[in-house]
Amino acid sequence: PAISGCFMMLRREVLEHTGGFDERFFMYCEDIDLCHRINEAGFNIWYVPTTQIIHYKGESTKKNNVDYVVTFNKALYQFFEKYYAGGSLFIFRWLIVAGIITRGVVIYARNFLRENFPLILDTIILNAMVMGSFILRLSLKDGFLWENYFHQYWVINLISTLIFWGAAYYAEVYPHHRLSIQGIIKANLWTFLLLASLTFFLKQFAFSRMVVLIAAFISPLAMIAWRSLLKRRYQGDGSVWGRDLFSKPTILVGDAGSVATLYRKIREKRDFSYDLLGVVTVNAGDGELEKLQIPVLGDLENLDQLILMHRARQVIFSSELLSYEKILRTMSQMGMPQLEYKIAPSNQEVMIGKSSIERLDDYPLVDVEYAIGKPFNRVSKRVTDVLLALPMWLVLLPLAGPFLLARVRKLAAWEIFDRRGKAMVLWRDPARRLRHPLNLFLLIGAVLRGKLSLVGAPMLGIATGFSPSNYWYQPGLTGLVQINRRKILAPDDLEKYHLFYLKNQSLLLDGEILLKSVFVRQPAS
Known part of the structure; x- marks a missing residue:
């Protein structure tokens, strides 16, 4: 017998005789494996039902996570392989592996649907309304053929979906305000305004202005309808759709x-x-x-x-x-x-x-x-970094190239703190200032690779001995703290500048900081 998931007590001599725990079963099935070896060694296992403990099942890797499914079932397979695989058929072993993979996919799909159900439903509604409007419009004119639709007009559904996702995330309908009627109206308004403007520039859209008009009227109504319905059904702590949704x-x-x-x-x-x-x-x-x-x-x-x-x-x-x-x-x-x-x-x-x-x-x-935590702000900040850093890198290439060839062996690894307070390695010429074309060229390359941002937190070298606070945003070539360094007289002042940037980050603020950094001398690092 085995006592899986129970509080176990055993004599030291038993543990030493059986060889202790097998490291292959870390977190899962180590108790079953140990009990199996205890039985084989001739010892007895007694179950005592009068004791009680609190056992949080699956907390090691979270029960609803794919990691739990993979890790737990992998441990079960390792137990089977250790004791029984030698006498089993090859096809039977592969059936077990297939079962583990299938269950992992099912758990992942279930969790994905649970977390993204409103987004998926809204996307289906949007595409259904656009397609339905096409069917209605073409049926009234020359007759509707699926072949013509998928040959010429499928791209409209794709563009509509991409615009809607961008507008909905910008309006923070997802993931924060999934039942917001006001937010979904804004997302639909922006979506169909952009689609309507495309009808004047793209030939294949010019035929579909009536389609855009019909879909613009029906789509938000359908999205509002299911939200209103579920809000009426939802009362306090109970919901037919589950409390977590x-x-x-x-x-x-x-x-x-x-x-x-x-x-x-x-x-x-x-x-x-x-x-x-x-x-x-x-x-x-x-x-x-x-x-x-x-x-x-x-x-x-x-x-x-x-x-x-x-x-x-x-x-x-x-x-x-x-x-x-x-x-x-x-x-x-x-x-x-x-x-x-x-x-x-x-x-x-x-x-x-x-x-x-x-x-x-x-x-x-x-x-x-925090403004900097909004998905739209993070994406737009990264896109802006790439769009600005790439031409700067190309301009610096002929200036930094000769220095790079001459000093390539003199370059040194520079360890700084990343946004999590962990070590991150950059390359620079320690004999030259950071504003030297060679160092700027290397740092802008780090911006393109996503290690740095043009505007961000100060780049703190680990060798300086300073212990940074984790301020949740990337180090940058310049930043609000850097251009106001002379105004910072106390740690509280430093914290206020960090918090102000986190709360109010935008492309306009980043642009203002970049312009000021050209005229404000920053301390050398």
Whole structure:
């Protein structure tokens, strides 16, 4: 017999006699393998049903993750291979491997559909409406033939889909506001305005202006309809579609007293679409939360791990004992732009940069987020880096080429901190300033490779001994901190510049920083 998933106790001599744990079964099936060898060695295994423990199944690699499926089933196959493969047929072994792969694909598809169901449904609706409009338009004219559609007009569906995805992510319909009717109207408006403008420039679109008009009217109505339907069906903590899809798994963060009050307020508002997972505290609270039967998940230092473990999509901070600087620093150090963040202020003061307020009686929840974390901003920043860095690199090529040939053996590896605070290697000529054409050429090459950005955090060398804060954005050739270095007199000033850039990053701000960096001398590194 084997006691899989149980708390095991055994004598030291038994463990030494059987050779201990087999490292091939790290995390999974190590207990089954050990029990098998204990049985073979002639020892007895006793199961004691009167004991109790708490066992979090699958937490080593997360039960709903593809990694869990692959790792767990791989361990099972290794156990089979170790003890039984020698007497089994080749085809039987391959059937087991095929089963592992199939189950992994199914789990991945299920998780993908769960996370992206609104996007997939909206995309299907958009394409169905565009195609339906074509069928209607062509049927009224010369008759509709599928051959003609796939030969000439399929590209319209492709372009419509790409424009819609870009508009929807820019409007933050995905992943944050998937049930937002206002957001989906904006996304459709931008999509069909761009499609309508294309009818004047592309010949194949000129025939489809009526198609665009019909689809522009029907598509948003259909997307609004399914959102309205599900919002009416959804009540508090119950949903026919599952709580994790449209309610937001939420963690509250703060001191014991304030999060207890906030937890109660949210629970009392039954139609609020929050799935409260529990609270993360900044102090022990002397068991106050446990007495109120409020689940305590952990402390603030482990917030990022708790978010991953419980698959949270929203974090609400109580600012009773947490300063705004501490909250923003925590957000930046976690580096999780897919999350939604809110602040429940301790008073009625308005936070600078807030986008909206949701009121829970006397508790206003203030939305707070980083502009640099928005998917559109990240993509546009990377595209801008490439578009600007490539011509700069080509211009510097003839200037830096002779120096590169002459000094190639003099180049040295330069270790700096990346946005996660880990070591990243760049190349430079240590005998020359960073603004020398050779070093600029090498650094701009790093921008093209995605290691650096034109505008970003200061490039801190590891050899300097400074310990950086993880500010969640890439080092850059210049940046807001760099051009204001002379104004920074204290660590708090440095933090404020970092947080301002994280909160307000945009292409216009990056452009302004680039222009100012031309006229502001930066400290040599």
